[in-house]
Amino acid sequence: MTRPPHTLSVAPMMDWTDRHCRAFHRVLTRRALLYTEMVTTGAVIHGDRERLLGFDAVEHPVALQLGGSEPADLAASAKIGEDLGYDEINLNVGCPSDRVQSGRFGACLMREPALVADGMAAMIDAVKVPVTVKCRIGVDDQDPEQSLFELVDLSAKVGVSTFIVHARKAWLQGLSPKENRDIPPLDYPLVHRLKRERPALTIILNGGVPDLDAAQAHIADGVDGVMLGRAAYHEPGLLGQVDRRLFGETVADVDPFTAVEAYKPYLSARLAEGWRLAAMTRHMLGLFHAMPGGRIWRRVLTVEGNRPGAGLEVVDAALGAVREAFERKRDAA
Numbered sequence: 001m002t003r004p005p006h007t008l009s010v011a012p013m014m015d016w017t018d019r020h021c022r023a024f025h026r027v028l029t030r031r032a033l034l035y036t037e038m039v040t041t042g043a044v045i046h047g048d049r050e051r052l053l054g055f056d057a058v059e060h061p062v063a064l065q066l067g068g069s070e071p072a073d074l075a076a077s078a079k080i081g082e083d084l085g086y087d088e089i090n091l092n093v094g095c096p097s098d099r100v101q102s103g104r105f106g107a108c109l110m111r112e113p114a115l116v117a118d119g120m121a122a123m124i125d126a127v128k129v130p131v132t133v134k135c136r137i138g139v140d141d142q143d144p145e146q147s148l149f150e151l152v153d154l155s156a157k158v159g160v161s162t163f164i165v166h167a168r169k170a171w172l173q174g175l176s177p178k179e180n181r182d183i184p185p186l187d188y189p190l191v192h193r194l195k196r197e198r199p200a201l202t203i204i205l206n207g208g209v210p211d212l213d214a215a216q217a218h219i220a221d222g223v224d225g226v227m228l229g230r231a232a233y234h235e236p237g238l239l240g241q242v243d244r245r246l247f248g249e250t251v252a253d254v255d256p257f258t259a260v261e262a263y264k265p266y267l268s269a270r271l272a273e274g275w276r277l278a279a280m281t282r283h284m285l286g287l288f289h290a291m292p293g294g295r296i297w298r299r300v301l302t303v304e305g306n307r308p309g310a311g312l313e314v315v316d317a318a319l320g321a322v323r324e325a326f327e328r329k330r331d332a333a
Helices: 019-028 041-046 049-053 071-084 098-102 106-111 113-126 144-157 188-197 212-220 230-234 236-245 256-272 277-284 294-303 312-332
Strands: 008-010 033-040 062-067 088-093 131-135 162-166 202-206 225-228
Touching: 019 033, 019 236, 019 256, 019 277, 033 041, 033 049, 033 088, 041 049, 041 062, 041 071, 049 071, 062 071, 071 088, 071 113, 088 106, 088 113, 106 113, 113 131, 113 144, 131 144, 144 162, 144 188, 162 188, 188 202, 212 225, 212 236, 225 230, 230 236, 236 256, 256 277, 256 312, 277 294, 277 312, 294 312
Parallel strands: 008 033, 008 225, 033 062, 062 088, 088 131, 131 162, 162 202, 202 225
Antiparallel strands: none
């Protein structure tokens, strides 16, 4: 059985999952669904679309995440995303930052489930690609058993079938966005209950999942998929096992050395366009996490990669240093 892309996805993360990050993740996994950073509807409609929305064909399947609440703007932005070739349009109903709250989008929309449903209906009418919701289980003093189910049920009535649920509340007063990723307790059982009680819907669990073992356990317990965030970014090497372990493909895992070689043509093409090396290699720093040479890999890319005119020779030097570290460990064994 072919497993759908949502079986394992990489979360939209501001300042992290840009086009270079997604291209890097794609050399590690062919199958996982990748998400853009959140882009506001105002930026989509009025901003520099190539800078904000441009992506490489290698990234497919890739979803565009929107931030906004005005149905007409959401519909227009979704159509722009579809025309650019995105495979899915996702609405952010989970970001807790002050800027998001002032713009009446993100997690504060958990308080306005009818408005969310109106926006989703407008997007569904505007595009043919799937339209999905990424939400929290509630905000502030809301009862998650009410807030989550009400949001899901109202959106499902207008045709939404896929929900990515970050299994934490968002506290809009008193906690920073960073604290909102760690302090509110996780309620995985509620997300699993949502799936049991709404079996026709596709429910993806997100929030605090540390590795592929945990992802597999959640899927075995009944949810349709898992979205990884910081684990995938800080330890991207784990994505090299995703196609085999989560999607059941009979393929060899992509090891970090192979991933670097596969990413180099992309690096070369972007360098020729004028991008700085560090803008791309910053997403690779955790590739050799907990492996021989991991520290020198990070140091060479960070120090040498930021020098003016830095090119692929920096990546080759860093990779050579890691190979030497592997050989020293092998010889000492």
